Amino acid sequence: MENLLTTSELTVVEIQQILQDAQNFANGAEWKPNKQSFVANLFFEPSTRTKCSFEVAERKLGLEVIPFETTSSSVVKGETLYDTVRTLESIGVNAVVVRHKEDNYFNELVGKVNIPVINAGDGCGNHPTQSLLDLLTIKQEFNKFAGLKISIIGDIRHSRVARSNADALTRLGAEVVFSGPKEWFDENVLNDANYEDIDTAIETSDVVMLLRIQHERHGENDVEMTKEDYHKQYGLTVDREKRMKKSSIIMHPAPVNRDVEIADELVECERSRIFKQMQNGVYIRMSVLKRSLTTIEGGNLHVNDYKKWPIAY
Amino acid sequence: MENLLTTSELTVVEIQQILQDAQNFANGAEWKPNKQSFVANLFFEPSTRTKCSFEVAERKLGLEVIPFETTSSSVVKGETLYDTVRTLESIGVNAVVVRHKEDNYFNELVGKVNIPVINAGDGCGNHPTQSLLDLLTIKQEFNKFAGLKISIIGDIRHSRVARSNADALTRLGAEVVFSGPKEWFDENVLNDANYEDIDTAIETSDVVMLLRIQHERHGENDVEMTKEDYHKQYGLTVDREKRMKKSSIIMHPAPVNRDVEIADELVECERSRIFKQMQNGVYIRMSVLKRSLTTIEGGNLHVNDYKKWPIAY
Amino acid sequence: MENLLTTSELTVVEIQQILQDAQNFANGAEWKPNKQSFVANLFFEPSTRTKCSFEVAERKLGLEVIPFETTSSSVVKGETLYDTVRTLESIGVNAVVVRHKEDNYFNELVGKVNIPVINAGDGCGNHPTQSLLDLLTIKQEFNKFAGLKISIIGDIRHSRVARSNADALTRLGAEVVFSGPKEWFDENVLNDANYEDIDTAIETSDVVMLLRIQHERHGENDVEMTKEDYHKQYGLTVDREKRMKKSSIIMHPAPVNRDVEIADELVECERSRIFKQMQNGVYIRMSVLKRSLTTIEGGNLHVNDYKKWPIAY
Numbered sequence: 001m002e003n004l005l006t007t008s009e010l011t012v013v014e015i016q017q018i019l020q021d022a023q024n025f026a027n028g029a030e031w032k033p034n035k036q037s038f039v040a041n042l043f044f045e046p047s048t049r050t051k052c053s054f055e056v057a058e059r060k061l062g063l064e065v066i067p068f069e070t071t072s073s074s075v076v077k078g079e080t081l082y083d084t085v086r087t088l089e090s091i092g093v094n095a096v097v098v099r100h101k102e103d104n105y106f107n108e109l110v111g112k113v114n115i116p117v118i119n120a121g122d123g124c125g126n127h128p129t130q131s132l133l134d135l136l137t138i139k140q141e142f143n144k145f146a147g148l149k150i151s152i153i154g155d156i157r158h159s160r161v162a163r164s165n166a167d168a169l170t171r172l173g174a175e176v177v178f179s180g181p182k183e184w185f186d187e188n189v190l191n192d193a194n195y196e197d198i199d200t201a202i203e204t205s206d207v208v209m210l211l212r213i214q215h216e217r218h219g220e221n222d223v224e225m226t227k228e229d230y231h232k233q234y235g236l237t238v239d240r241e242k243r244m245k246k247s248s249i250i251m252h253p254a255p256v257n258r259d260v261e262i263a264d265e266l267v268e269c270e271r272s273r274i275f276k277q278m279q280n281g282v283y284i285r286m287s288v289l290k291r292s293l294t295t296i297e298g299g300n301l302h303v304n305d306y307k308k309w310p311i312a313y
Numbered sequence: 314m315e316n317l318l319t320t321s322e323l324t325v326v327e328i329q330q331i332l333q334d335a336q337n338f339a340n341g342a343e344w345k346p347n348k349q350s351f352v353a354n355l356f357f358e359p360s361t362r363t364k365c366s367f368e369v370a371e372r373k374l375g376l377e378v379i380p381f382e383t384t385s386s387s388v389v390k391g392e393t394l395y396d397t398v399r400t401l402e403s404i405g406v407n408a409v410v411v412r413h414k415e416d417n418y419f420n421e422l423v424g425k426v427n428i429p430v431i432n433a434g435d436g437c438g439n440h441p442t443q444s445l446l447d448l449l450t451i452k453q454e455f456n457k458f459a460g461l462k463i464s465i466i467g468d469i470r471h472s473r474v475a476r477s478n479a480d481a482l483t484r485l486g487a488e489v490v491f492s493g494p495k496e497w498f499d500e501n502v503l504n505d506a507n508y509e510d511i512d513t514a515i516e517t518s519d520v521v522m523l524l525r526i527q528h529e530r531h532g533e534n535d536v537e538m539t540k541e542d543y544h545k546q547y548g549l550t551v552d553r554e555k556r557m558k559k560s561s562i563i564m565h566p567a568p569v570n571r572d573v574e575i576a577d578e579l580v581e582c583e584r585s586r587i588f589k590q591m592q593n594g595v596y597i598r599m600s601v602l603k604r605s606l607t608t609i610e611g612g613n614l615h616v617n618d619y620k621k622w623p624i625a626y
Numbered sequence: 627m628e629n630l631l632t633t634s635e636l637t638v639v640e641i642q643q644i645l646q647d648a649q650n651f652a653n654g655a656e657w658k659p660n661k662q663s664f665v666a667n668l669f670f671e672p673s674t675r676t677k678c679s680f681e682v683a684e685r686k687l688g689l690e691v692i693p694f695e696t697t698s699s700s701v702v703k704g705e706t707l708y709d710t711v712r713t714l715e716s717i718g719v720n721a722v723v724v725r726h727k728e729d730n731y732f733n734e735l736v737g738k739v740n741i742p743v744i745n746a747g748d749g750c751g752n753h754p755t756q757s758l759l760d761l762l763t764i765k766q767e768f769n770k771f772a773g774l775k776i777s778i779i780g781d782i783r784h785s786r787v788a789r790s791n792a793d794a795l796t797r798l799g800a801e802v803v804f805s806g807p808k809e810w811f812d813e814n815v816l817n818d819a820n821y822e823d824i825d826t827a828i829e830t831s832d833v834v835m836l837l838r839i840q841h842e843r844h845g846e847n848d849v850e851m852t853k854e855d856y857h858k859q860y861g862l863t864v865d866r867e868k869r870m871k872k873s874s875i876i877m878h879p880a881p882v883n884r885d886v887e888i889a890d891e892l893v894e895c896e897r898s899r900i901f902k903q904m905q906n907g908v909y910i911r912m913s914v915l916k917r918s919l920t921t922i923e924g925g926n927l928h929v930n931d932y933k934k935w936p937i938a939y
Contacts (some may be wrong), residue, residue, distance in 0.1 A: 038682060048397060052379055053404045059377045064685045066678050079881040084674060090677045090904035255392040265576060278403035361710060365692050366717045371662060372690045568705040591716035
């Protein structure tokens with residue numbers, strides 16, 4: 001029973017194993033649990049791509065997906081997340097995928113429930129399947145992490161993936177720099193001395209990873225600027241794209257604010273991997289679900305199954 | 314990859330082919346795509362029968378239906394319809410069924426996304442699967458269109474099906490007349506000289522097709538009358554039904570406002586095909602989905618498959 | 627076509643048959659209808675456990691579950707429950723599961739629609755699958771009903787299960803007593819002379835069945851007390867649990883108000899069957915769905931199928 005809560009808890013070997021398994025799925029590998037298995041997606045915050053991506057991944061693995069509508073559930077009667085998950089466990093659900101607005105909501109569950117929890121985003125905290133799909137997209141492009149320079153640009157403070165991506169990429173051997181409005185940064189980030197001005201970052205990186213401005217997470221006292229100003233100062237403009245390194249790529253977790261983080265006409269340009277990232281999301285989620293459900297079943301069979309697939313680092 | 318956006322874009326031959334395929338499904342024919350296929354139903358407006366009808370049709374074809382809740386999706390973060398559909402395409406969805414409150418919303422998609430769009434209703438514009446199920450119901454009854462007289466009665470201006478039904482029925486050889494409150498009509502309709510008073514229309518038609526009063530689409534300045542007045546002046550009363558032609562039938566797209574468009578006790582009377590229309594809706598949607606998914610797959614097989622089924626005009 | 631509306635309409639033999647079939651499912655028996663079958667869950671009130679439990683049961687029987695969102699359906703356009711269910715019937719749905727806030731909502735349907743209705747809770751009225759899962763949990767524990775003493779404690783007036791459980795248990799041979807705040811009781815209950823004070827009830831019963839305080843059903847004029855007061859006066863405190871009979875058990879329909887009806891640390895104690903009840907809910911619903919769908923199909927096969935399974939009373 002393997003949870004997936006944060007990328008920082010994963011070793012480099014575990015990350016590579018998840019990526020390899022995802023790549024196998026991308027190449028057409030199939031895997032299904034050996035008995036009818038149930039999963040519930042508990043999304044307490046709006047989401048299209050993550051929820052639908054998990055749904056497609058679940059169906060491709062032949063799982064039964066139990067609809068769980070947070071707005072019409074007993075949560076509105078005040079039921080705790082723990083009681084909700086224990087209920088689902090009791091009725092036969094084999095794994096839960098949870099998105100929740102509270103940071104580290106999963107501390108209420110871990111070690112107490114007997115089914116794996118897959119974190120699909122907690123507050124401003126973590127979003128491990130997003131991080132992993134970013135890593136897969138980079139690996140597919142460069143077949144390595146060591147020696148790459150990756151710039152993460154934008155709304156770092158409210159991003160679930162900025163810090164976990166930086167952590168994982170660094171452990172995998174890449175160099176990570178941050179850019180964007182300094183007012184939006186933690187002191188931690190700034191003190192790290194890995195802040196770069198936007199033009200240097202874009203011109204020298206192999207991967208330009210733009211972050212969505214999380215308007216919905218900004219408080220009233222936040223420094224605000226117009227969309228046009230943001231785009232001009234910190235966005236990937238048509239002009240800046242021309243100065244990117246040869247064979248460097250553009251990434252964005254989406255949904256994109258067109259003409260804010262990135263110029264409208266660049267969203268689907270040749271360098272853009274934005275829709276490729278979404279496609280990879282399905283394979284990463286298949287890999288992560290397989291990992292969680294494999295160990296449930298006692299798993300000798302499926303551990304062997306991992307071994308049968310060549311693992312390349 | 315065959316979209317279905319409006320009936321007016323369909324040739325008479327295409328209409329007949331869709332009807333024939335639907336009738337084959339009604340007769341027990343089966344068809345499934347040759348690999349796991351995904352469809353998403355994007356309903357940005359409330360609907361029971363259309364959405365559930367598509368769901369049943371999709372399951373009968375063995376499709377995987379990806380739940381898409383418009384109220385909890387990224388659309389609430391301001392994502393465009395184009396970006397939403399491209400996202401679904403990226404994660405492996407093979408076709409989208411869309412209902413949207415804007416007329417011709419599909420212009421934003423057509424030629425830009427690479428998966429078929431099936432229109433399940435746009436604003437006050439089109440509702441092609443509703444039109445097609447109406448046609449199937451008429452064909453089952455009379456086995457022809459030529460020579461039939463069909464009266465379409467009621468809220469023409471706000472109806473998605475009135476004009477497209479009139480267009481298709483005329484092309485198929487039927488005579489179409491309109492009736493109802495003149496204030497609710499376009500000048501186009503009135504100038505067509507095919508307006509008839511309610512009693513003549515009902516007494517001389519083979520098909521009396523009543524339209525739902527779309528209270529929810531009426532603006533504040535609309536001419537309003539009481540339900541009782543509407544029923545008396547323009548509704549199918551018990552008395553008017555007695556004066557209908559022998560073997561003529563009653564149709565209504567539902568949901569019915571009982572005792573407004575039609576007397577409560579007539580909704581399930583012998584002449585009524587209202588619930589038959591709903592039943593036919595499933596077969597039409599199976600036919601339309603098959604048509605969209607067939608061409609995706611390159612389709613020699615399935616084109617042959619069409620040929621194997623006798624097509625009767 | 628066997629409806630399930632209330633437990634009081636079921637004979638003792640029918641109850642025992644449903645319990646036996648459920649126990650067979652608990653023991654690993656499998657049953658699937660012999661053709662693709664569709665079911666729709668119409669929940670007009672919030673629910674996690676009942677809705678998800680039905681969903682799991684339905685998937686285990688291989689049924690196709692048609693999503694029906696009450697908030698986005700034509701019900702918001704004013705469609706009646708009858709027209710909604712007739713619509714679902716017309717498009718091929720084979721059974722409906724309904725939860726509705728009105729007592730006896732099903733009177734609008736019974737004898738008029740041609741598909742079975744399974745009541746998942748009506749107003750303050752009935753909740754037969756909850757009653758049946760309670761019975762199954764008791765039967766698993768004691769393998770009999772005769773001679774058992776069961777106390778039902780708490781918010782009797784707003785409980786869907788209190789009266790129907792009392793009725794069924796009495797018919798099955800058990801003794802039932804009530805306890806809790808007298809202000810919350812019907813005169814019927816009090817006059818029955820089966821009211822006991824909380825401490826006597828808890829110390830002398832084989833089954834202590836606590837009811838959820840239905841805050842959401844209490845009106846403004848209800849007698850209110852603090853949670854702490856309720857717990858102290860009428861709750862299962864840690865201290866009261868110590869005075870329970872040897873081998874007696876604790877039940878609660880959930881969701882639990884922790885530290886109100888029952889002390890937090892007792893929810894998952896050794897005597898507690900609260901999560902067991904949820905687990906049994908799936909088997910009961912499988913049994914009830916099988917019963918409804920069996921008779922639809924004409925059913926000689928499935929009637930035999932019942933006979934093939936030994937029925938123990």
